[in-house]
Amino acid sequence: MNSAKKNIENILNTDRFMFRIGELSQMTGVSARQLRYWEKKGYIQSEAREDGQRARVYSFKSFVKVSLIKEFLDQGFTLPAAVDKMTEQGKRMSELHQLYHNAYHGLGFYEDQLWVNMGYFDDEKTKILLAHVGDDDDVHYRVMPEEEVAEKLEKIGPETLPGPPMP
DNA sequence: CTTCTGACA
């Protein structure tokens, strides 16, 4: 596996990101005191620590949640209201993610272009729909037999996207 | 050095 492919997979794989409370605090501008309080209230949660450690560990999803709450707080909403807004926006993000997840089946190079594998084009599942953004900023499509894709498309990214940013 | 819980001049 080449390094470019590894890099892309690492960037996309948010599931493995883990932050300690001090890190999350600096990243979001929310104090550690607030993070602990929000957790006690059930607004956010830290990962269960199975390694016997007492220090909290937060996932990328928690980072997204905290960022959203912080945003709404800065807009003047009360904490409970900000949490509600965060939950609502999280649902929209999940719906969008489902769309991306269904449309994305990998990345690859072909004819000096970066293509997105968008999955089967036909119900018989013999042809693949590919798309790329041209220099004109327009999206161009191409339908190609699955076997041809397998031999001509130089894969560089993961086959699937990581889990949704919100539970 | 960082994090944790409990408490409050």
Next chain:
DNA sequence: TGTCAGGA
């Protein structure tokens, strides 16, 4: 919410 104590 901030901050300090007293441990882990």
